[in-house]
Amino acid sequence: MSPTDARQDRDRLGAGAQRTVYERAFFYFSTDWRWIAMLVALIGVSVAVGLLEAWPLAILVDTVLTHEPRTGWLHHYFLALLPDDKPGQILGLVFIGLTLQVVGYAAWMARMMINAYLSAWGTTRVRASLFAKLQRLDLAYHQSRPLGDSLYRLTTDAFGPWGIVDIMIGTSVAAVTLTVMTTIMLSRNVGLTVAAFAVAPLILWSNWRFGLRIHQRALESKQIDADLTAHIQQAMARVPLSQAFRRESCEFHRFDEAVSRSVKAVLRLNWQEQLYPLARDTILSVGSAIILGYGGWLVYRDQFLAPVPDGMTVGALIVFMDYLRKLWDPLKWLAEFFSKIRTFEAAARRVFFVLDAPEAIKDKPNARALAPRPRSLAFDHVSFGYEPGRLVLSNVAATIAPGEMTAFVGPSGTGKSSLLKLMLRFHDPSSGAVRLDGVDVRDVRLADLRSHFAFVTQDNLMLPTTVAENIAYGRPAAARDEIEAAATLAGAADFVADLPKGYDTTLSEGGANLSGGQRQRVAIARALLSAAPFLVLDEPTSALDPQNEQMLIETLHRLKRRRTIVLVTHRLHSVVDCDRIFVMEAGRIVARGRHEQLLAQGGPYAALWRGELTERPLEPVAAAENKRDHPIFYRYS
Structure with missing residues (x-):
């Protein structure tokens, strides 16, 4: 995404006060509506497959392998696809079950690919807007905040908008799934459906309880990770200072404390994340025991003690057991909606906080061309x-x-x-x-x-690219002879010629493989090559020896007028x-x-x-x- 595209996105997005964080999150994916529609359709396929995949076994048990076949509307539709003979029906049900599983796996894979596509490109748009905004913000803003905080917003918080979209879609699908599943269960047996939902309050309670704790621990861990990123960035910038003043052990102690805080926060989060599935599986086991016990009694009653035509069957019990296993996910989505959405909302708000930051230095609406x-x-x-x-x-x-x-x-x-x-x-x-x-x-x-203006600062910032590209930073289209001429006039040509690949030598981060005086001469060459008046x-001349200072003075004299x-x-x-x-x-x-x-x-x-x-x-x-x-x-x- 180009800076122009990012600026247009920002203009269309509008001020944060005019749109909710959810509207702003969906905005970044508005151009991907076809992919989102396809994702929803695939989720529908996955839900349908999940609801149907237990039925081939249920029909096999209740209808094909019994002397007194049980029928229902789903039995009717499945059997309509099968031949009349028993072996053909068995093979047909096997094929249907296999097809449902393959379709389910294929839909799941396609969903994951679309998810990855939407997440990658939507987050790229978020990062492009955020990076463009950070470039426009004035020096006072950047000097008032650690660099690590901006890095964390760009790398981690930028996933917040996609998280909101993902949770909203997933929760909507979970609500539909739960509704359809409940309808099917009620159509088979109301009492067993009520028994199956007896564990729902425990599921909701555990989701709420652990979701709240995980949310709190996640926010704590996120902030500590952001602080750690900022601390590492600052510590690495202080390496020359710490070596000069023999403060390596002190810096290591600070680093160790920051890492320890991060590790402890991660472990606290991990403890809650591990307790959560333990509680979930325990509740599911209780639910399974209820369904198995009560459902088994209903089958025994309706099939052996007092047989009834539409009584509880083994096949129906299989469906109930399967649905109980699948009941957790939609309930989990619904119960965790607020805790999950708040986590991603917090990340998105950190992004939008920067996007909404006032630009102290910006063009007036009627700014003049000059x-x-x-x-x-x-x-x-x-x-x-x-x-x-x-x-x-x-x-x-x-x-x-x-x-x-x-x-x-x-x-x-x-x-x-x-x-x-x-x-x-x-x-x-x-x-x-x-x-x-x-x-x-x-x-x-x-x-x-x-x-x-062509500006030579005291910092002499160098890019991790070639010497030639560093000199031509202000005029990327400059010819090689112009680059070399600027280097000669800045007193850089001699040391550049001694580099392994001359002007094609790649500088390390910050130009660490050059001396201070060499970096200054490259910076001066960069300014000399510029077309600025x-x-x-x-x-x-602060980092130049007398000979090179003299050369620079002569160069400046020649530039007079x-x-x-x-x-x-x-x-x-x-x-x-x-x-x-x-x-x-x-x-x-x-x-x-x-x-x-x-x-x-x-x-x-x-x-x-x-x-x-x-x-x-x-x-x-x-x-x-x-x-x-x-x-x-x-x-x-």
Whole structure:
């Protein structure tokens, strides 16, 4: 399912407040109504076979193998298919019994296949809607919840809608089955039917009692499993930290406690699940004893003590015994309906909770199209905070002209990276506005806005695919020579050439088979290959050695006037030749100007510069303007 299909499904589904959880569950299977109809028909076949399969033996005993044949409407229909002679009738009943069993098995197999089909594709649609929604939700949502919780909703809770549909269909069929079965039993003997249903209250009680406990234990186990998934994901992400601080034993203890909680919850659930069939089989045994004893007495009375034409027969007793065995399933479906449906309803609600979550960052109904091209970028008195009342940016005003190379510098924690997130609308300002050519970015379509920016983050996320595909992530159709050119300009070409398969080398999860500096160069190459007019780099040289940092600086110089470059860094060697530098402290811009102007003014920038010179002397930057332009760089018309 494509993102467009998932979005259309969401629009048709509507808000959760307008539809019940059951309506929303059935919605995901509305396109499969033919398969559902076929499933219901096959269930009907299975029910009919189940009701009829004891009758060939009953007719054989009561009619074919007796000197005084008993007849009834079912006897009449069965015998109408058989020859008149006894051997032919015996063989015919054997064939009918065999046919019923084969048809029953075939119907059961077809039901299982359709069940699997409906479950797989319906759940796929649920997961597609959920995944598309999670991709649209803003960073604040994802940062407020553990990743494991979202994974659990995608992998396990997504089965909730199908569970609801399955239970609703199964319970409806169980009600019909029980009605037909009861009608047939009453037509044969009212007293024995009442005796058969004498155990029904025990069946209902055990279903209710154990169903409630199993439901509670299942919910407990589900939540603990979700917590375990989140804990494992977080623990694996902490492996480098735990090794660095020798906390492996502590992490193992936490893991062991989380697994122990999960195991104990599973065992508590398993204990109830095992007690349940014990109670069920005990009640069935009691019921069978009642039917066998009372039914045997009725047969003895009606056939031997005081024979009557329509009295109880051995064949009828066989049917009653068979129906009693089959009485459990429909009663179980009916008795467990609420407990089972609540379990799947809880899972479905967890899915719909995400689907109904408000999207803080989304397109306005009349959002403007804005094709990517060089534009001015302005922070119009922007203030912003991740939490109400706690601003990290305060009244920031700055303008960046097309083609400029601009930097935001200052100590860590001054809000520099937050400014970059506002550019791409990962968050919206608390007050003020971010503008492209004077247009508030909140009025622009998100896709158009973000197509203006190629963003290199501090995380340097790598995909578990080839180096070439990582570089071409923003432009999948890029030619190999463009990919290699971007890698060369980012200083990645040399180490890529040393990899086992060069650009076709597959990176491990998170790019663990590359160093931090190598991952950063691949990320920079990815941004350079992009056609975005803004190149935004968050601490781009933090993991680079002086030689590669110098190479990156030269690359950025060559891009001046061709792309608008925005740097966020605390290493001032990278910003010496910027057209404008904004110095930040405590979420405010406290100085602005070129490098020489800021040094002449003294103040915070000059202090930062003197501190950096103490750590590392300034190396001369090679003039890049005289080098031949590379074909990867181009001017926008």
